[in-house]
Amino acid sequence: MEPTTTIRSNIEDYIRKQGYTLQYFADISGVNAGTLSAIIKGTRPIAMAQLDLITQGMKLEEGHFYEIYGAECFVESAPHWRRLEPFLQRCAELDKLDCIQRVIQQVTDDRSYVSELFELAEYMLERDQKKAARMLYECVAECEKYQHSERLALCHYRIFTLSLGQDQHENLRAAVHFEPYINRLDEERQLDAIKDLANTYLALRYWDKVFELAEELDQKTKILQSYTKRKNDKSNRLTIYPLFVYRAYSNLLKSSTCERQGRYKDALKYTELYSKLAKVSEPDEEDQIYIEKFAIWTEANTYLYKLMMGDPSILPSYVKFIEKNEREVLPAMINILEMANKFGQNIDEILDKFSDQINSEIARLRGYTEQVKLDMYITFLLERSVYLLNRCEYLEGLRQLMHCLGESVKINNQTDIIHCVAIYERYRNTAIAEIEHQYKLIMMEVHKRYDKKENSLFNLA
Template sequence: MAQLDLITQGMKLEEGYFYEIYGAECFVESAPHWRRLEPFLQRCAELDKLECIHKVIQEVTDDRSYISELFEMAEGMLERGQTKAARMLYECVAECEKYQHSERLALCQYRIFTLSLGQDQHDNLRAAVHFEPYINRLDEERQLDAIRELANTYGGICHWDKVFQLAEELLQRVKFLEQYKNKKKGLEFIRASKHPLFTYKYYAYLLIATVWGERKEYERALEYTSFYSNIIIEDPTSEDQEFVERYKDWAEVNTYLYKLMMGNYDSLNSYLDFIEENENETLLGLVKVMEAANLYNLNVDHALRRFDLYIHMLYDDRKYESSYNDQIKDDRYTKFWAELAFYQLSKERFHEGFRNLLTCLKSAHKIKDDSTIIYCVGLFEEYRVQASDSVEFQYTSLIKEVYGRYDKKSKISINTV
């Protein structure tokens, strides 16, 4: 590969110019050898030549002796951030794995699941449903991460009953591992999970509290929030202490939140102070502030003025950071504009309200959030008489895009029947 790159450079051609020809001659038309194949795949990953990778691995998987090497290579690519190439290799290994109950197959499916998650809520749901049967085949500690990821995914698409079920399952598996490790005290264990064991138990409590909050059972949400408000760990490491502080912060902000959602207006300023200081919580916090304002007819204009710069940033380029994963961030972003649109329109601030509504509709269409699209349509129809010609035009254009997606989807369904 080094010689090929030097020849390409000497001929003043773009990097990887001959890779397709090289791949065909060395791995498709003749018997491949791992000493040649490994550096070729790696260079293709570095240059993002995914089509070359696809063509070659389709041929070499006839020889199953390379499956282990391809899996290890995929793991390395994942660590280096070469996610598209890694996913192709994981899919190849999963397809060729002859032992259908092997841990390697389950780990491939787990990697494919996490790499599949994105902005499309329908795709996220499909990825979660496809992966779920493989959880029990993973190593016990990796199961904790898998359940946590699944719960986050279902939370991102507001399937709260499923989140509750997975949180309870997470609690059971943590208890089992705690009992097992207590019996084997004195033995050293190599951690396979991303985080310390105790964190998964308290994350399960956080998930359960979140579900009770979404069900508007705020007293029960506060009860479960108290479980992770003051975690005590014997001889904590620096990593342990970091998580203890993180959960303490979450408990503080969620206590303010649930009290606010119960109509306790006195907790609003404390909640605003916290979400302003902790940027990871700002977006979700603003969603909840607007929800409470609309639920109890509160005036939160002072909160909007306080976060005016942040809200304008969301309008302009949507460069916000969060500790939540992408699908949860996308959902919160969309819900914020929905709540803000209702708030402004109900106060007869029609210019701001329609601007927020159109922003919400664009985002909901992008992530295929059908329930929010329906909400936007209903809200627009309620205030249509107040809409300017420009707003009408923008709304009609967006709705045509939405209808276009549904029309395309229905034609595909008809053609496949």
């Protein structure tokens, strides 16, 4: 086994092999010759800026020596924050996450750096360096796991939001792990945390849990409003939105939950309530943005609930609303498809009318969280396949169903996987060989996924 080389020995070997003088390499690298000499002799530590210049001078890729640098400066010797901070920042910029992980595992023994690591994580998050930020948040959380600090709770909140992705099973695990920390957050931050948690459960279709969190959001916002005398302006507040938005949104969540449970009268009641709550006196420019959003949701959902209560006369007005609000095309089409499937209505003309906008909206899905976007897309595919199958358009209906099943498998949405399989079995006798083959391939993927999970359990044992 070859002995481990140091950065200094690498520099010295490079200069010798290239036949350079120390002064010449100093000129091409941009590092002072005296500084370079002291670095090679080991009498002066290498700063990050100098390391990057030397690496460039040696015609190596950026970050080439970071692994060795991390070991020399922070593992084999006592780390100093003045050198550690720029190292972690540069690793984040170059996506050298392994280097970050190795170093922070070593520095966790020194609890004096916990505050600095947390602040750096916040800085990285602002710069959208999410993977690196999450590593630091996890490090801080591990250091403070026996504390009951707000910082610990905030770390878990950040980890929760950074954990959310396409796998709905993993999203559920993240939600369950984070929930106990909500009440340790600052009262204002609790509002955003509850909202984010409710949105996650909404995408997972845990309707009772969504309603419970919506009620909690409503009560906590009401309490904050009761003793917040000052204008809750953006420069001084911790919440992302003005306070009135949270009470209005809590009732929007309640109405959505009632809708999914078939309680349309209750859904209308909560719609009227959030419509009133979203009206504020002397609104500023920011307030006006949310007032208009809730006005659109109020109109759209009022049409929807009346449709689902069996009033088809409202459909022309709903269509006119969609024409004026193209960003609401996809959720509106889902609603109209659900109504058509429930009451056996023919909506071919409406689907044709908005086909271009539907395709465009699927590509964008603006204004919704990532989890809600995925759930909405799959719901649309499912409802459209059911509509086509109900109208005996078996080939296209089953193609849409296979698309829906494939997307459900990708995000590990077990409820929709089961639903798609049940529908397919019902219409299996109409499937052509192409559809049957596609179905088998998708189900093989499902079996592989569960085989991996079973194997991992045996390995743990």
